[in-house]
Amino acid sequence: MKLIHFLIPLLAATPASCAGESDGVTKFRLFNYTDTGGPLNWYGLDPVANEACGKGNNQSPIDIDTNAIEYAPAGALKFTLPAIDGVHIENLGFGLDVTLKNGTLEVNNKIYNMVQFHFHTPAEHHVNHEHYPMEVHFVFQTPENETAVVGFFFQLSDTSKTPPLFESVFSRIAEIADPGSSSTTGLLDFQELTAHLDQNRIYQYTGSFTTPPCTEGVAWYLSAEPLPLDVKTYNAVKMVVKFNARYIQNVLGRENLLGIAMRHL
Amino acid sequence: MKLIHFLIPLLAATPASCAGESDGVTKFRLFNYTDTGGPLNWYGLDPVANEACGKGNNQSPIDIDTNAIEYAPAGALKFTLPAIDGVHIENLGFGLDVTLKNGTLEVNNKIYNMVQFHFHTPAEHHVNHEHYPMEVHFVFQTPENETAVVGFFFQLSDTSKTPPLFESVFSRIAEIADPGSSSTTGLLDFQELTAHLDQNRIYQYTGSFTTPPCTEGVAWYLSAEPLPLDVKTYNAVKMVVKFNARYIQNVLGRENLLGIAMRHL
Numbered sequence: 113m114k115l116i117h118f119l120i121p122l123l124a125a126t127p128a129s130c131a132g133e134s135d136g137v138t139k140f141r142l143f144n145y146t147d148t149g150g151p152l153n154w155y156g157l158d159p160v161a162n163e164a165c166g167k168g169n170n171q172s173p174i175d176i177d178t179n180a181i182e183y184a185p186a187g188a189l190k191f192t193l194p195a196i197d198g199v200h201i202e203n204l205g206f207g208l209d210v211t212l213k214n215g216t217l218e219v220n221n222k223i224y225n226m227v228q229f230h231f232h233t234p235a236e237h238h239v240n241h242e243h244y245p246m247e248v249h250f251v252f253q254t255p256e257n258e259t260a261v262v263g264f265f266f267q268l269s270d271t272s273k274t275p276p277l278f279e280s281v282f283s284r285i286a287e288i289a290d291p292g293s294s295s296t297t298g299l300l301d302f303q304e305l306t307a308h309l310d311q312n313r314i315y316q317y318t319g320s321f322t323t324p325p326c327t328e329g330v331a332w333y334l335s336a337e338p339l340p341l342d343v344k345t346y347n348a349v350k351m352v353v354k355f356n357a358r359y360i361q362n363v364l365g366r367e368n369l370l371g372i373a374m375r376h377l
Numbered sequence: 378m379k380l381i382h383f384l385i386p387l388l389a390a391t392p393a394s395c396a397g398e399s400d401g402v403t404k405f406r407l408f409n410y411t412d413t414g415g416p417l418n419w420y421g422l423d424p425v426a427n428e429a430c431g432k433g434n435n436q437s438p439i440d441i442d443t444n445a446i447e448y449a450p451a452g453a454l455k456f457t458l459p460a461i462d463g464v465h466i467e468n469l470g471f472g473l474d475v476t477l478k479n480g481t482l483e484v485n486n487k488i489y490n491m492v493q494f495h496f497h498t499p500a501e502h503h504v505n506h507e508h509y510p511m512e513v514h515f516v517f518q519t520p521e522n523e524t525a526v527v528g529f530f531f532q533l534s535d536t537s538k539t540p541p542l543f544e545s546v547f548s549r550i551a552e553i554a555d556p557g558s559s560s561t562t563g564l565l566d567f568q569e570l571t572a573h574l575d576q577n578r579i580y581q582y583t584g585s586f587t588t589p590p591c592t593e594g595v596a597w598y599l600s601a602e603p604l605p606l607d608v609k610t611y612n613a614v615k616m617v618v619k620f621n622a623r624y625i626q627n628v629l630g631r632e633n634l635l636g637i638a639m640r641h642l
Contacts, residue, residue: 374639
């Protein structure tokens with residue numbers, strides 16, 4: 113376990129200018145999910161940088177109506193992540209990020225490069241008003257900074273095993289209980305995940321980052337079929353990640369919910 | 378299973394004047410947890426009736442800091458619920474209410490009468506920024522309409538059994554999957570729950586209802602030790618209750634979070 117410089121914004125009056133890196137590993141996350149550092153006030157933390165959080169009209173996460181959402185055409189996504197051993201995993205405070213530069217997503221003749229993947233407990237997107245206990249986001253970007261996210265839901269199961277890939281991701285999670293600490297994963301083999309994506313329907317829509325600066329134009333692809341998750345892994349991840357789900361935004365294209373809420377206040 | 382008149386407010390522009398009963402069982406719940414019917418806009422649904430939702434300064438739920446919260450003195454709560462068979466359980470849409478008029482809570486020489494208990498998935502209160510997958514609220518009122526709520530968290534477990542009381546509550550949950558449907562519970566024996574409350578520490582604070590009209594002055598008592606919950610019961614309850622947790626409010630006594638959020642918009 114390696115402790116690195118880290119700042120949790122318990123004094124949320126401090127203006128946030130999103131994540132910063134000074135020595136390549138030092139990261140500042142000036143938002144959280146509690147009090148005035150939480151999602152309602154992300155815009156207030158920095159109205160310039162985080163303008164989309166408070167004024168954007170295509171914000172994520174959304175409540176997916178399975179009868180109304182668009183589905184990706186079969187075979188539309190080429191999710192290519194080569195097996196890799198010992199990847200950097202870091203507790204960012206309300207987040208658990210795995211840095212992974214090796215891999216691509218190809219969709220509609222566009223190639224995005226793998227950046228990182230991370231976890232949310234509970235899941236951020238809802239499906240027909242219901243929520244899952246956990247969601248993982250694989251974040252990809254083009255050299256022009258266009259972003260695509262491939263997401264998977266997890267459903268608790270006492271009959272199916274957590275996919276070995278995620279057991280490997282969380283193999284040393286007890287070492288990174290403290291925000292700012294980091295470790296390495298075990299061997300990550302993505303074949304089972306790629307097969308899962310190929311064999312199941314995929315919800316698709318264009319939304320935003322679910323964290324500041326809430327940038328829009330993000331291409332979302334979410335597997336409709338959840339992955340299994342065992343209770344021990346769930347409890348261990350939840351204890352480290354804490355609650356880190358943004359509230360559900362309203363229908364895509366409609367006024368930002370905060371704007372609607374304040375109109376009456 | 379009995380289907381009753383019921384209205385889910387998918388057209389949230391309709392003003393809400395809290396729950397209404399016309400024939401004793403018909404209930405209208407004009408708020409929900411999605412889109413403009415959700416917590417951010419509860420005030421907007423009815424600025425008069427729901428004023429506290431948008432302007433109250435002692436709102437619930439809160440993030441409990443276990444080092445700062447007050448604890449109830451040992452033995453301060455007398456939670457007296459006699460065993461009872463076949464109680465009315467109803468799916469209100471984003472809520473599962475068990476009507477129970479038999480029982481009392483005595484605290485500080487004040488006697489509150491049992492009204493009902495209901496469930497939230499995920500849990501509404503957080504503890505040191507972490508959340509539990511489910512929370513139950515036992516709602517009590519004095520003849521003068523003072524309210525106290527006794528709450529318990531649930532933690533998923535694959536080694537401990539769900540308390541038989543709650544297995545009995547949920548014994549016919551598959552029958553009440555549809556909002557507006559109702560059924561009856563099995564035998565409810567509260568002895569194990571009373572013992573749990575007596576044997577563990579209890580967080581206490583004065584907050585509000587976590588649903589419209591968000592009335593303040595509610596005496597909250599939350600058992601610090603979660604109850605175990607098995608995966609099958611959790612998934613069944615989550616599927617029926619849907620996501621029904623209000624976002625975390627800020628520190629008690631401080632300006633309503635919505636007010637802070639809109640100051641910058």
